[in-house]
Amino acid sequence: MKVVLALGSNLGDRFDTLQGALDALFDAPGFGFVAVSPVYETDPVGGPEQGHYLNAVVIAESSLDPRAILERAQSVENAFGRIRMERWGARTLDVDLIMVGDAVSDDPELTLPHPRAHERAFVLVPWSRVDPEATLAGRRVTDLLAGLDQEGVRLRADLTLQRPE
Ligand SMILES: Nc1ncnc2c1ncn2[C@@H]1O[C@H](COP(=O)(O)OP(=O)(O)OP(=O)(O)O)[C@@H](O)[C@H]1O
Numbered sequence: 001m002k003v004v005l006a007l008g009s010n011l012g013d014r015f016d017t018l019q020g021a022l023d024a025l026f027d028a029p030g031f032g033f034v035a036v037s038p039v040y041e042t043d044p045v046g047g048p049e050q051g052h053y054l055n056a057v058v059i060a061e062s063s064l065d066p067r068a069i070l071e072r073a074q075s076v077e078n079a080f081g082r083i084r085m086e087r088w089g090a091r092t093l094d095v096d097l098i099m100v101g102d103a104v105s106d107d108p109e110l111t112l113p114h115p116r117a118h119e120r121a122f123v124l125v126p127w128s129r130v131d132p133e134a135t136l137a138g139r140r141v142t143d144l145l146a147g148l149d150q151e152g153v154r155l156r157a158d159l160t161l162q163r164p165e
């Protein structure tokens with residue numbers, strides 16, 4: 001199954017956090033690296049006033065079930081010292097499951113595809129760069145993007161994530 005994960009960080013050394021998270025996600029069996037997007041500097045969306053994020057999207061191949069992938073994502077978030085404060089507030093690391101194959105779920109603990117991904121340029125811009133043919137719930141990501149303001153999402157060509165070892 002194809003798995004799409006979105007990474008975000010807006011506290012501390014944001015790039016180091018993203019690279020560390022990428023390495024940690026693939027540092028266990030059951031998860032094969034496919035590709036990682038460029039890094040984007042993004043205006044914060046929602047929540048209280050907070051700093052800019054670095055965002056990236058990772059594509060993996062996995063036969064793990066969605067719950068196991070969520071657990072892995074959460075353990076990586078915890079390992080990078082994420083302190084959960086207010087909703088949509090600042091965080092050292094956020095790992096969201098955007099889609100897991102064609103799994104569909106409306107469980108609040110794990111909603112798939114991610115219920116807000118289709119409206120988030122900070123997810124769709126990097127995703128479309130790493131997979132221009134991608135679709136989300138039957139719609140092309142590039143089409144979804146056409147209706148969104150992308151001004152707050154800027155390529156950081158000076159920052160490149162390395163594929164995990
Ligand atoms: N697709 C998903 N990916 C990650 N977490 C999810 C997903 N669907 C539901 N959740 C649940 O959401 C909770 C995480 O909420 P969190 O505080 O990270 O939200 P947020 O990142 O601030 O906001 P958002 O969900 O809009 O990105 C987790 O406890 C998890 O169980």
Ligand SMILES: Nc1nc2c(c(=O)[nH]1)N=C(CO)CN2
Nearest residue numbers: 008042043044045053088122
């Ligand atoms: N730019 C940006 N804004 C956000 C982000 C994020 O990763 N990037 N994550 C959020 C909660 O998941 C809320 N707002």
